[in-house]
Amino acid sequence: PSPTPSPPRLEVNRPRTRTGKTVIVEGNIGSGKSTFLNYFRRYKNVEVLKEPVDEWKNIAGYNALDLMYKDAKRWSAAFECLVTLSMLKHHASSKRPHTLKMLERSIYSTRHCFMENLRESQLIPSVDYSILKEYHKWIDHHEDIQVDLIVYLRASPETCVQRMKKRNRSEEAGVPLEYLQTLHRLHDDWLLHGKRGELPAPVLVLDADKDLPELQEDIASYSHDILGGLA
Numbered sequence: 001p002s003p004t005p006s007p008p009r010l011e012v013n014r015p016r017t018r019t020g021k022t023v024i025v026e027g028n029i030g031s032g033k034s035t036f037l038n039y040f041r042r043y044k045n046v047e048v049l050k051e052p053v054d055e056w057k058n059i060a061g062y063n064a065l066d067l068m069y070k071d072a073k074r075w076s077a078a079f080e081c082l083v084t085l086s087m088l089k090h091h092a093s094s095k096r097p098h099t100l101k102m103l104e105r106s107i108y109s110t111r112h113c114f115m116e117n118l119r120e121s122q123l124i125p126s127v128d129y130s131i132l133k134e135y136h137k138w139i140d141h142h143e144d145i146q147v148d149l150i151v152y153l154r155a156s157p158e159t160c161v162q163r164m165k166k167r168n169r170s171e172e173a174g175v176p177l178e179y180l181q182t183l184h185r186l187h188d189d190w191l192l193h194g195k196r197g198e199l200p201a202p203v204l205v206l207d208a209d210k211d212l213p214e215l216q217e218d219i220a221s222y223s224h225d226i227l228g229g230l231a
């Protein structure tokens with residue numbers, strides 16, 4: 001049998017037009033990414049780009065997030081296509097010199113966690129998955145999606161469930177614990193165990209099981225490292 005081809009390296013043909021730095025904030029649903037990002041709004045040299053969840057909930061009058069949770073087989077490809085576009089816009093948005101851009105999630109977690117979950121759980125038709133992969137392959141080779149640091153807010157699936165219950169986003173009402181367990185494993189596989197190939201940047205892992213005041217103390221104590229002297 002012919003050997004399995006290795007995935008293309010991340011560096012191919014990437015234009016180097018960046019000036020400022022980019023940090024991506026990753027972690028399971030309900031791990032506390034919003035809290036983390038809000039902390040950094042106090043720095044004038046930090047630009048925080050949150051996921052446009054409200055846009056996903058109203059795309060020409062359609063709630064794409066809700067459709068995806070109600071019927072993943074039918075809608076997840078369209079939804080991940082929309083998320084991919086949102087992420088690409090954030091990666092591509094201008095980087096001013098001496099500033100730090102902080103993104104909630106990235107094109108990488110779309111691919112390595114959400115698309116991978118859909119593929120594994122056979123929730124996405126194979127042709128839909130292949131089309132999405134083609135988008136990602138093209139982006140990899142033609143867009144500047146480089147990042148300088150990945151902050152991984154690592155919380156147990158049980159903690160995430162509790163936080164999701166508290167915030168009560170109606171679209172997520174039926175999300176089972178197993179879904180969060182799978183996403184947790186996929187984040188770990190990608191960011192801790194190197195199972196998804198070369199990482200685009202170093203990873204800072206924070207214990208996001210801690211309660212809010214404690215986590216904020218950790219964030220404050222790491223802020224200097226995260227900002228890299230920019231603010």
Ligand code: DCP
Pocket residue numbers: 027028029030031032033034035051053065080083105109110114172
């Ligand atoms: N989502 C998805 N596919 C993606 C990205 C997000 O299905 N590629 C979904 C999962 C959630 C919603 O979108 O239902 C928003 O999820 P996030 O975990 O990205 O954002 P939260 O607001 O839940 O983050 P946190 O609670 O950590 O602040």
